[in-house]
Amino acid sequence: MDTITIKDIARALNISTSTVSRALRDSYEINPETKRLVIEYAERLNYHPNSIALSLKENRSRVIGVIVPQIANNFFSQAIDGIEAIAYKRGYHVIIFQSQESYEREVLTVQQAVARKADGLLISLASGTLDVAYLRDLQEKKLPIVLFDRVSKDLDTPSVTADNFAGAFAATEHLIQTGRRRIAHLTILPHISITQERLAGYRAALEQYGLRYDENLVRYAGLGQYEVEPLVDDLLEQSPDAFFSASDRLAIGCLAALKKRNVAIPETVSLIGFTNITVADLLAPPMSTVEQPAFEIGQVAVDQLISLIEGKQKMPQPNLIKLPTKLMVRASSQIG
Amino acid sequence: MDTITIKDIARALNISTSTVSRALRDSYEINPETKRLVIEYAERLNYHPNSIALSLKENRSRVIGVIVPQIANNFFSQAIDGIEAIAYKRGYHVIIFQSQESYEREVLTVQQAVARKADGLLISLASGTLDVAYLRDLQEKKLPIVLFDRVSKDLDTPSVTADNFAGAFAATEHLIQTGRRRIAHLTILPHISITQERLAGYRAALEQYGLRYDENLVRYAGLGQYEVEPLVDDLLEQSPDAFFSASDRLAIGCLAALKKRNVAIPETVSLIGFTNITVADLLAPPMSTVEQPAFEIGQVAVDQLISLIEGKQKMPQPNLIKLPTKLMVRASSQIG
DNA sequence: AATCTTCCCGATAACGTTTGCGGGAATAAG
């Protein structure tokens, strides 16, 4: 790729590079006639400033690093969609990294992003991440960071999530109001933020309706692909009349496991998932879900980050933004 | 972000930047003792070379630009997953762009990628793209380009696709072998490569089994969200006994439309889709599909591109690589 | 006529890094 530079223009027009640069930036101290000449020539040769040279000079890359557990996941690909929409509009590019749910890989990819001189980081923590000290170090070096979805209280930084508490509360309340009493909760790793918030919402709804919280009805699934089925079996022994599962992956796994065991949904157990799957109403049975505004979460998160980067925000307090979820009631939780 | 540079090290150790640079690259003309000093100091301060400065100097960015119609699509997010897996291993970063199926946006994003000095481009064409002349221009300027999935014959460049012909043939053959005779084909915009290949596979299977090709059984869907239903209605008037739909989106739309009209699947019509949806067997009914090896397509495509970039390949001929598809027969195409 | 502005423009340094060239000091060879 041989590209034309400001030098080429200067040589061709027999002027200095400074003049070319200034003409292209429409500086007041350049003769209009000279400007015209330069601009015409530049357009004719399809000149574009070398963004790498600019980055070096300005010590900014106009690149935002996004670290997610995995791309091939409805929620994250929708969030990334939202991120890109805003980022491009505001002159930033987005580089995506996957932690594959591993703490070690997360640290590595974050280092990569930093080495690449990303102007800021947008992170959804891997479920393997217990310690965010390495992020605190970066933050102290003035690297703008915004967390989304999987956040951590141990980091003083803006965060953007769905209102997991309210979503879980609404789901549980809905199950109770449709007559369910023994509501099992299948959730993910206990230490990550969304797990705790969703569990809290679940408990709060139980309490409000005078139901006892029974920890035998709660199971934490790890990352393994084959962990869901045994957990469902476990829970079935408690003879629940409803399943509320706390993630995309678990909701699907739960549905598959229940069908495999010929458990009638919703006759024997109701099912409701916390998921952004787009074909929920084509499933058998159509699955009730709590939908997260993934696209908007991405948009808001990147907006926060750009504000940080561009220093518009004096950071009065770390914003903890919660976006409303949406309860979608379908056949899997309706009797009759 | 204040980062440490080679200059800082030079100053601290009272040597020149050249010496530091050479010491870090383990040059033979540096005193082992000096090397040790430099390397130790660099590690202690967690020095990392500024990749932007390197890019400027070496006139390469180690960035690969990926342009896809949209990220939030199972096939593409899986393909991107494959792309990243290989790219990172080989020292490249990936910047993702979305054309949103629009030709204009595709041209813009490609320009962006070029302006960003991507070392090469990995493109899946927007369905709005009829003319690839703008890519030919870039190619003539020695920019490495590899097409995947949505390719074009008008560009002499390596391409990686699923074996769409064989996949469509297998799907159609399966429908015929299960007794279907009037097989409707719902496909996408007529001019893009995968449409033609899949249509050809469909026709070839019909012919091989002595069935007449009837263009009244074929419909082309545009991009509109609400186009599928009327087309399904259209096709139903031809009283088909099977639907073969040629894309992710259409397969889902088709299933939804048929269910809405209470058309019994597979009793009245069989249904088979060309799609990578991961929950196909949880749908009602479980949907038969032709699966594309999306992850592998991404891997192979980026491998081809990196070969081009690094000049390992003298380009004897533009490789047209086809990866096998997989027919997954489920209830939507099985009677009884 | 001397000074002051105003208008344009060029030379240069800087961002962080690598590399070709040159050169001083020590050692080896004559």
Added chain:
DNA sequence: CTTATTCCCGCAAACGTTATCGGGAAGATT
């Protein structure tokens, strides 16, 4: 003792761009 080698290392240029400074020429003000 002189010359040739070897071993280390520094200087400076280069990648493409912008910003600071400075300055020449022309016109405007005393």
